[in-house]
Amino acid sequence: MSVWTDRILQEFPADLSRFWIALDPDGLLLDERILHGLRERGFEVLPFEDAVSFRTEYEERYRAAWDTGREGTAKALVLQLRGTDLNSLPWDYIRSARTLNLSLADLFPKLSYGVVRQIDSEHHEALFQACKKHAAQPLGEGATKDFILTHIFRLSPYLLNRPEDFWREVLRLHYRGTGLPELLAQHVATVLRDTPLGTLPIVELLSSKTDMVRAVQDAWCGFLAQHGVRTEGSAGVRESSERAAITVPFDHPDVRVIIDTMFLEGVLQPVEVDQLPAELPGWIKVGLIGDPRALSHLVSEGAKRIAADLPAIDASHRDWVEAARRLAELIYRFNELKAADADSLQVQIQALQNDADGRLREWVFQHFADLPSLPVAKSPVMVHHVPRYLAMRRSAGEDRIALLVFDGLALDQWVQIREDLSARTPEFSVDEGGCFAWLPTLTSISRQALFSGLKPREFQSSMDTTSQEPSLWTRFWQEHGLRKPEVIFQKGLKRSEQLAALEENLSKPTTKVAGIVVDMIDEIVHGAMLGKRGVAGQIREWCDTGFIEKLFLMLTQHGYHIYLTADHGNVDAEGIGRLSQGVVSELKGERVRAYRSEDLASSVPPEIDAFQFGSPGLPADFLPLYANERGAFVPKGNKIVAHGGMALEELIVPFVKIRMKKEEHATDSTSNRI
Structure with missing residues (x-):
C-alpha cells in the first residue's frame, strides 16, 4: 500500500460506521487504487449522482440486509458526494451516516489548489511524496506549475534551449503516455514564447498525443525528401501548411531512439518508397517499406516489444487501454501482410494475444469492480459513462452531438478505418481514446448500457434484447434537459443510400443529439468464413464505397460534434464443444x-x-x-469470429472524437482531449 493510499484510507477506520458520507469535491475516492483499497477493507463506494437510483440501490442492496442483521453486499457503504453541500442530501442519510471531508486543498496545503486540481489522479501519489520531501514553503500558482513540471513530469521549460531538447521531451512524455495537462502545456509555451521554439504549436504538441503524432508523421515525410527518398505518391503528407512547416531533428540520437520504437509499435506508420538513395543511413529504414519483408520485420519486432511490456496485476485501467491500442496497431499491420508472411508470424502473434488475455483476466478479477464508479470528466472509462460524458460536452458548448456506435468494432478494425480515412481524406483527424465494454461483451448488454447510461442490473428486464435502446437513449437526454423532438435514434445504418433519410432528421433545427448504430462490422463478423484477416479484407471493400467519410462529412456540415465508439470488439475463436x-x-x-x-x-x-x-x-x-x-x-475445431468474452480485443473498444476539416467550433479550443 502506498503512502498516498494510506493517507486517504486512514479516514475510514474499520467497524466505526456502516454508512458514510464523503464530501469529495475533487473525486479523490474515485481513484482506482483508493477504490480497490476500500473494497479490500469491506467498504463499497457509491457516487451520489441521482437521488432516486441511489436510494433504490441503497435500500435494496445495503439497508435491507443491515436492518435484519446481515452484512449485505458490503460491510460499509460510502456515499461519495462530488461537492461540499451536505444539505443537498436527504435528511435521513445525514442523520444516520458518519460524515468526513476530503479535499486536495487539505492534502496539498503548500501548493496552489487551482493548479493541483488540474492534475490527473494518477499523479497524486508522486506529487504527495514530492511535497513531503521538497515543498518547504507555500508556493504560488507559477511556482506550483514549475514544481509539478520538475518533480512529476521531469521537465523544466527553462532548459529547453534547442530543438532536440524540446522534441526529446515531447516524445518522451507521450511515449510514457503522460502528455501534459493543458494548463501546464500553456505554462511551458509562455516560457518559450520569445525563444526560437516559440513558433511551434507547443500547447498542442505537449498536451495532445494525436496532434504530436500527426506533426511527427508529416515531418518524417519532409525529412525523407531532404534525404532524396522518393515516396509513393504523397503517402502520409497532409495538406496543412502549419504542420508541413514543422521540422523534427530525427537524426539526433536522443530523438532517434524514441522514433525507432514508435515505428516498431505502430504509433508512426512507415512510408512506402519507390527508390532508396545508395548512401541512406541504415537507421532511417525502420520508417520505410522498401521491400516485401520490411513490414513483416516491423510486426515481429513490435510483437516482441509489446510482449515485454504488458501491464501487471496492479496496473491502472489507462495502462490496459494503452496496451489494447498498441496491440490493435500491431494486429492491423499483421492483417495487412501477405498471406505467406502472416502465416510465418501466426504463432508469435497468437502467443502474444494469449499472454495479453491471460493477464487481463487476472486484472479483471481484481479490478473490474472499480471501473463503473470512476470519474468521466476527462473521458468515459466504461461504455455506460458515454452518455454522461456527452452531456458534459454539451454543457461545455457542444450544442449538437452525434454518437456513432459501430456495432462490434474491435480496436484493430478501427485502426484500419482510421488509416484508410487518413489516406483518402486530408480533412480527417481524430482524438484517440478507448473505454471498457460491459461484461459479458454482448450487444444486448453492452450496447444497451452504452445508450442508456445505466448499469445492466438497472435494465435487467431487457437484457436479452436491444428493442429498448431508442427509449432508453431518449429518456437519458430528457433527464438532462432536452425535449423528445430534440433527440433522434437510428440503427441499421451501413450503406450510402441510407444517408439521405438520416440527413432529413439530422438537418432539422430542433435536433440536438443523435444516436446512430452502424451495423456493417457486426454483419461482416457474423458472416466471416476466413477469420479476422478475412474480415479486414471486407472492411477494406466497405471503406472503398465512401460510406464512412460521407457520413462524417454530412454530420460536420450540419454542425455536429462527432464521437465514435463500439459496444464490444471481436476475436478469432475455436470451438470447444x-x-x-x-x-x-x-x-x-x-x-x-x-x-x-x-x-x-x-x-x-x-x-x-x-x-x-x-x-x-x-x-x-x-x-x-x-x-x-x-x-x-x-x-x-470450428473456427469463427465471435464476441462475448473478456479477451483484450473484445473488452476494450475505441472512443474517439472525429474531426473533419481544419475549422472547428469555437468551443473546441477549450474542450477536453479524449
Whole structure:
C-alpha cells in the first residue's frame, strides 16, 4: 500500500460506521487504487449522482440486509458526494451516516489548489511524496506549475534551449503516455514564447498525443525528401501548411531512439518508397517499406516489444487501454501482410494475444469492480459513462452531438478505418481514446448500457434484447434537459443510400443529439468464413464505397460534434464443444452463456473448458460462464469470429472524437482531449 493510499484510507477506520458520507469535491475516492483499497477493507463506494437510483440501490442492496442483521453486499457503504453541500442530501442519510471531508486543498496545503486540481489522479501519489520531501514553503500558482513540471513530469521549460531538447521531451512524455495537462502545456509555451521554439504549436504538441503524432508523421515525410527518398505518391503528407512547416531533428540520437520504437509499435506508420538513395543511413529504414519483408520485420519486432511490456496485476485501467491500442496497431499491420508472411508470424502473434488475455483476466478479477464508479470528466472509462460524458460536452458548448456506435468494432478494425480515412481524406483527424465494454461483451448488454447510461442490473428486464435502446437513449437526454423532438435514434445504418433519410432528421433545427448504430462490422463478423484477416479484407471493400467519410462529412456540415465508439470488439475463436442445454441457459452467446442460479451453471459438462465471473453491475441472479482463452461454444475445431468474452480485443473498444476539416467550433479550443 502506498503512502498516498494510506493517507486517504486512514479516514475510514474499520467497524466505526456502516454508512458514510464523503464530501469529495475533487473525486479523490474515485481513484482506482483508493477504490480497490476500500473494497479490500469491506467498504463499497457509491457516487451520489441521482437521488432516486441511489436510494433504490441503497435500500435494496445495503439497508435491507443491515436492518435484519446481515452484512449485505458490503460491510460499509460510502456515499461519495462530488461537492461540499451536505444539505443537498436527504435528511435521513445525514442523520444516520458518519460524515468526513476530503479535499486536495487539505492534502496539498503548500501548493496552489487551482493548479493541483488540474492534475490527473494518477499523479497524486508522486506529487504527495514530492511535497513531503521538497515543498518547504507555500508556493504560488507559477511556482506550483514549475514544481509539478520538475518533480512529476521531469521537465523544466527553462532548459529547453534547442530543438532536440524540446522534441526529446515531447516524445518522451507521450511515449510514457503522460502528455501534459493543458494548463501546464500553456505554462511551458509562455516560457518559450520569445525563444526560437516559440513558433511551434507547443500547447498542442505537449498536451495532445494525436496532434504530436500527426506533426511527427508529416515531418518524417519532409525529412525523407531532404534525404532524396522518393515516396509513393504523397503517402502520409497532409495538406496543412502549419504542420508541413514543422521540422523534427530525427537524426539526433536522443530523438532517434524514441522514433525507432514508435515505428516498431505502430504509433508512426512507415512510408512506402519507390527508390532508396545508395548512401541512406541504415537507421532511417525502420520508417520505410522498401521491400516485401520490411513490414513483416516491423510486426515481429513490435510483437516482441509489446510482449515485454504488458501491464501487471496492479496496473491502472489507462495502462490496459494503452496496451489494447498498441496491440490493435500491431494486429492491423499483421492483417495487412501477405498471406505467406502472416502465416510465418501466426504463432508469435497468437502467443502474444494469449499472454495479453491471460493477464487481463487476472486484472479483471481484481479490478473490474472499480471501473463503473470512476470519474468521466476527462473521458468515459466504461461504455455506460458515454452518455454522461456527452452531456458534459454539451454543457461545455457542444450544442449538437452525434454518437456513432459501430456495432462490434474491435480496436484493430478501427485502426484500419482510421488509416484508410487518413489516406483518402486530408480533412480527417481524430482524438484517440478507448473505454471498457460491459461484461459479458454482448450487444444486448453492452450496447444497451452504452445508450442508456445505466448499469445492466438497472435494465435487467431487457437484457436479452436491444428493442429498448431508442427509449432508453431518449429518456437519458430528457433527464438532462432536452425535449423528445430534440433527440433522434437510428440503427441499421451501413450503406450510402441510407444517408439521405438520416440527413432529413439530422438537418432539422430542433435536433440536438443523435444516436446512430452502424451495423456493417457486426454483419461482416457474423458472416466471416476466413477469420479476422478475412474480415479486414471486407472492411477494406466497405471503406472503398465512401460510406464512412460521407457520413462524417454530412454530420460536420450540419454542425455536429462527432464521437465514435463500439459496444464490444471481436476475436478469432475455436470451438470447444457445443452446449446443448435447451432453456437452461438464460442468455446464449458463442463465447459466453448466462444462468439464473449456481445449480444451473454447474450443469455445464466438466469437459467444457470454461469459467465463471459475475461482474458487479449485473443482476445478482445473472451468472455468466465464459469460454476459456479464445474458445467458443461451437463444435470442437470450428473456427469463427465471435464476441462475448473478456479477451483484450473484445473488452476494450475505441472512443474517439472525429474531426473533419481544419475549422472547428469555437468551443473546441477549450474542450477536453479524449
